[in-house]
Amino acid sequence: MPGPRTWLRDLVFGVRLARTGGREGWTRTLLTAFGVGLGVLLMLCAASVPSLLDARTAREEARQASNASSEVPASRSHHSFLHLDTSTVFRGDTVSGELIQPDGAQAPPPPGVRSIPGPGEMIVSPALRDLLHSAAGALLRDRIGYRDVGTVTQAGLAQPGELLYYAGSSSLSPDRGALRSDGYGHTAAEEPLNPMFLVLITLVCVVLLVPVIIFIATAVRFGGDRQDRRLAALRLLGVDARGVRRIASGESLVAAVCGLAVGAVLFAALRVYAGAFRLWGVSAFPSDVAPVPGLAVATLLAVPAAAVLATQIALRSVTAEPLSVARLAGTRSRRLAWRLVMPIVGTVLLLAVHTVSPKDSSMSPLPVAFGAACILIGLTGLLPWLVEVVVARLGAGPVSWQLAVRRLQLDSGFVTRPLTGVTVAVAGAIALQMALGGMQEQFRHLSGSPGSHARHADMTVYLPYADQRLVRRLSTGLEHTKGVTGVLGLTETYVSRSDAAAGMPALTSLTVADCATLRELAALPSCHDGDTFVARAPGHSAVNRQVTATAVPGGQLALGAGPDSGAHPRLWRLPASVPRVTSHPDPMGEYHHGVLATPGALDPKGLPAADTSVSITTDSRVADAAEYARNTVARTDPAARIVTLLKEDRDKQYTSVKTGILIASVATLAVIAASMLVSAVEQLRARRRMLSVLVAFGTRRRTLALSVLWQTGLPVVLGTALATAGGLGLGVLVLRVVAKPVQQWSAFVPFAATGALSVLVITLCTLPPLFRLMRPEGLQTE
Known part of the structure; x- marks a missing residue:
């Protein structure tokens, strides 16, 4: 059993090998770093959500009037003031407003405001000023008819896009709804989160993070076949098989560390433009987008560890001998029993969660998180088995079909490895859309009356x-x-x-x-x-x-x-x-x-x-x-x-959430499709000699191009079917937790279509390098 010193020595040697691998080695390292960097970017964004919400909440509490009361006129002083909430809604967007009337010259202004505006004057947020000065804000100008005399700074805004104004008044009275206060900075009692939102947020976190983790584990295997042949030569130096895997882990470690740097750079660059993005009606100041230290350290440690672990697992199926490499694929069939453990465990966990109601404050998100994660991760184990079982039963057909099927029968791992991320992402997106479709009805009809009739007021x-x-x-x-x-x-x-x-x-x-x-x-x-x-x-x-x-x-x-x-x-x-x-x-x-x-x-x-x-x-x-x-x-x-x-604002938020999840899911699929493209090109480069031989023996180029399409398309069709079944099943289980009926059985359609489109795009993108690799120069060898 090798000790820590042996591990350290081999890892360091792998690092040196990655640094001195020439252009080919650096190309692979950069490709891997880019793929890992995209995953790190998403993880850092997720790690910044708690600090973003804390900063937003702190500013909201800082501008809440303290000791507000309409029953204590005796508390009037030089420091007190009357205030009245005049918030409104304009075309579905909330416009926060407040009238202020100071009792004395020493009354404090709200945070982000230098001084209390005089009667008939107002101080507005930048976003509200832009709206009022636009053609779309004509009706709102009629409603907020005060003179603009200043701007609310960041200290007084919850977010950059907030619509907010403070207006001065001279006619406020406690008898007419106004409250008297003597300062700002009221910390309200924290209300328990609606358990339906808690279930939804938990599902969103799992669905977005699990594909990222799988994507990172896949990215460290870019160019894996070329690496396998390189490492086989190390056997000539007397390195045993375990030592070869440790050295390969050192190479992956370099790529993972470079990926951390790439992800940090991308995060820092996008963070500057945080205020320009608005998701679900929420935007953020750049200073708020800061990863929680504990989560950032966990990301810093988890990514290299995942790279080493993924390399160790991937090379277990490779037998490296001096100047040769052999894969164990095809020598034994994949077993189904252990691959069903995680989906079954996830299903049992979700079935064991009691049905929650909107007033259930005892809801714990952990069973939902673990159950959903187990089901999604379990799909990554089922996909290779499904592809192997199906392609093993495929037979006669055109030459292109036979070439593709035989290639998949010999080794389907080169396609299913990057495809697992797509499967998990599609399944998670389908489950989210189903959950949103079922929950949306709850909030759309919250304020309806059971005895209502055709004369409803609006x-x-x-x-x-x-x-x-x-x-x-x-x-x-x-x-x-x-x-x-x-x-x-x-x-x-x-x-x-x-x-x-x-x-x-x-x-x-x-x-x-x-x-x-x-x-x-x-x-x-x-x-x-x-x-x-x-x-x-x-x-x-x-x-x-x-x-x-x-x-x-x-x-x-x-x-x-x-x-x-x-x-x-x-x-x-x-x-x-x-x-x-x-x-x-x-x-x-x-x-x-x-x-x-x-x-x-x-x-x-x-x-x-x-x-x-x-x-x-x-x-x-x-x-x-x-x-x-x-x-x-x-x-x-x-x-x-x-x-x-009708709660139009909530309905609008849910529509925005559904659109946002659709966009995020499609973006995740696009990133993973890019990794599939890189993997497909690497596979073609590894087979360039065989492709040149086939062309030399008279195989038509169109036949080889179609074979590449079948090689990519068959696993994607199976992966999409598995993702659809897994996503629909997870969606039904989540809706059972919140006691809501299924509203959208067709939620899989846009994501299945996106998966099919990605196959076509990837195939088209691989055609130029495929035709270049068919040249006679590919027959040369040393």
């Missing part, structure tokens, strides 16, 4: 106070807004019987709106300003009992007497002759039971614990109808919060 405006005059102005403005077809405004709070026992109040809701609106909420016999009604909801017996117990004709009610009401609620007496009516769903699909009152019966101004909402229905045929409605709302009251019925 968005709702919420105000944290009661103001019927504002509701009328807002409703009138919206009714005259382009693209708006329906408006429904109302004010709601709770009421309880003032004589109810303490701790057990009879409680129901109170809705104040004009007659036209109340007719949309219930079937009214007649209605005039000053009328009051008691509404019961059909099919809700428990709710109706609560309404009956609370809304007693002639009884006294405590207004705003909900769970958050004060100690001395405002009192109001229900008329003695109040009609009872039946409610029906509003445009949001909700029932409004309890007391229904017109403004003449009860003035909603100053109503305790009240909220005002205005439902808006838009015409989908009018472009930017939602943007026109948002502009009207912003002009009426900047404090209004608009919520869309």
